[in-house]
Amino acid sequence: MAVCQSAPNQLGFFGTSRNDALRIPIIISACLLGIPCRWHGRRPTKRDALIERLMKKYVLIPVCPEQLGGMPTPRTSETLCGCTGADILDGKAKLIAPENGKDVTKYHVQGSEYTLEIAKIVGAERAYLKGGSPSCDKDGVTGKILRRAGIQVIRVP
Numbered sequence: 001m002a003v004c005q006s007a008p009n010q011l012g013f014f015g016t017s018r019n020d021a022l023r024i025p026i027i028i029s030a031c032l033l034g035i036p037c038r039w040h041g042r043r044p045t046k047r048d049a050l051i052e053r054l055m056k057k058y059v060l061i062p063v064c065p066e067q068l069g070g071m072p073t074p075r076t077s078e079t080l081c082g083c084t085g086a087d088i089l090d091g092k093a094k095l096i097a098p099e100n101g102k103d104v105t106k107y108h109v110q111g112s113e114y115t116l117e118i119a120k121i122v123g124a125e126r127a128y129l130k131g132g133s134p135s136c137d138k139d140g141v142t143g144k145i146l147r148r149a150g151i152q153v154i155r156v157p
Contacts, residue, residue, distance in 0.1 A: 023059045027119050027127035029136045030062035032156055037064040041074030050156065054128065061122050065135040065142040069111025078104060080134050085144030095134055108135050112142035116149055124151065131155040
């Protein structure tokens with residue numbers, strides 16, 4: 001019977017060498033990596049300096065809560081309109097798409113719950129989220145659900 005054995009320099013968890021210290025996983029808004037997942041569907045400006053700095057210490061786990069919640073790209077352009085992610089999560093406010101008047105709250109809540117689930121699976125204790133988003137902002141739906149779970153959220157303008 002053949003015995004399978006790992007080579008000493010084979011990549012381990014999160015792509016690091018087994019001989020290296022493990023880098024810590026963090027959640028990051030996929031749009032900050034240049035992925036065209038923002039509401040308008042255009043490719044955003046990639047944050048090269050931020051990415052380079054973060055990749056030295058962390059493994060970046062990209063997420064788009066709106067897509068995880070079932071919304072397409074491009075999609076509607078709702079905003080928090082003076083309320084907060086806490087208001088949405090606590091049922092005190094709704095997110096209404098200005099283009100068609102539809103209630104899209106459930107997509108944002110579901111996407112934030114999936115993002116939290118991913119964070120728990122990978123052991124992320126920090127998240128870098130895109131500011132100005134009704135989901136990803138520090139005060140958005142995802143930002144708030146992560147903070148309630150004890151995950152540090154950093155707002156990236």
